[in-house]
Amino acid sequence: MTLSDAVRSAVGAVTDPELRRPLSELDMVRDVSVEGATAHVAIALTIVGCPAADRIERDVRAAAASVEGISEVALRIGVMTPAERKALTERLRGGRAGRQMPFGPDSLTRVILVSSGKGGVGKSTVTANLAVALAAQGLAVGLVDADVHGFSIPGLLGIPAGTQPTRVDDLMLPPVAHEVKTISIGMFLEDPEAAVAWRGPMLHRTVQQFLTDVFFGDLDVLLIDMPPGTGDIAISIGQLLPTPRCSSSRRRSRRHPMSRSAAARSPARPGSA
Numbered sequence: 001m002t003l004s005d006a007v008r009s010a011v012g013a014v015t016d017p018e019l020r021r022p023l024s025e026l027d028m029v030r031d032v033s034v035e036g037a038t039a040h041v042a043i044a045l046t047i048v049g050c051p052a053a054d055r056i057e058r059d060v061r062a063a064a065a066s067v068e069g070i071s072e073v074a075l076r077i078g079v080m081t082p083a084e085r086k087a088l089t090e091r092l093r094g095g096r097a098g099r100q101m102p103f104g105p106d107s108l109t110r111v112i113l114v115s116s117g118k119g120g121v122g123k124s125t126v127t128a129n130l131a132v133a134l135a136a137q138g139l140a141v142g143l144v145d146a147d148v149h150g151f152s153i154p155g156l157l158g159i160p161a162g163t164q165p166t167r168v169d170d171l172m173l174p175p176v177a178h179e180v181k182t183i184s185i186g187m188f189l190e191d192p193e194a195a196v197a198w199r200g201p202m203l204h205r206t207v208q209q210f211l212t213d214v215f216f217g218d219l220d221v222l223l224i225d226m227p228p229g230t231g232d233i234a235i236s237i238g239q240l241l242p243t244p245r246c247s248s249s250r251r252r253s254r255r256h257p258m259s260r261s262a263a264a265r266s267p268a269r270p271g272s273a
């Protein structure tokens, strides 16, 4: 392996802190050459003013300098062209055409909803702790705060006010706290204290966007902190996610309670708890 190959492979192994993939896989490493003991490295960031730029720059410098025989690193930082960015976002979406929800029946991600009929019983506390505990065990964990009216996940995970997802075209990169990729409506509001008074369609679109336009990558577990009750958001999530694992204490028949067949079937159905 030549010295410049060694530098390319060290730099390519640096992970993008938001996309959580090595730079080589993201096509972010451009030219690499070595003159004497100086490594010349050019990388392309996804967007101008990428919040992770400082960290990437630091990590790339350190990776190149760690190669034996290199004592200086000359780094050039550029930005991807729109075409390159489009190719990248398509690749990140796993080749799925346009905006498709990645947590469908063929997904390997286990989806866990934390739900209850009553408010204030500890759903969000359980969700946040479960997410952090699973991530600490090495699982790739995502958390969707589906409680649009009463979001509390950013506060529970200590995500500073004003933290927003980075946008790469129409893909949103979720902030990461305690190794958990997290999205919440609280990251989009100008005034987090203001009430969110939205009707069903707005709530549906928000939840749909969280599930389709947020780049969670390959997750082992997706946790969803539900609002209390069985309102618009619960119905939307039920429609959007065909195979959720539900942690609520009791599964109820989908039929109207007055329907005869529902009444006849529900008490005796095995495994319905």
Ligand SMILES: Nc1ncnc2c1ncn2[C@@H]1O[C@H](COP(=O)(O)OP(=O)(O)OP(=O)(O)O)[C@@H](O)[C@H]1O
Residues within 6 Å of the ligand: 116, 118, 119, 120, 121, 122, 123, 124, 125, 126, 147, 150, 152, 226, 227, 228
């Ligand atoms: N195991 C527990 N023991 C005592 N207090 C708890 C416990 N879990 C949560 N709490 C407290 O109960 C309150 C409500 O918790 P939390 O916000 O998690 O409930 P929630 O079900 O998500 O509420 P909401 O329905 O409003 O979303 C908080 O003040 C929280 O600190």
Ligand SMILES: [Mg+2]
Residues within 6 Å of the ligand: 123, 124, 125, 147, 150, 152, 225, 226
């Ligand atoms: Mg809650």
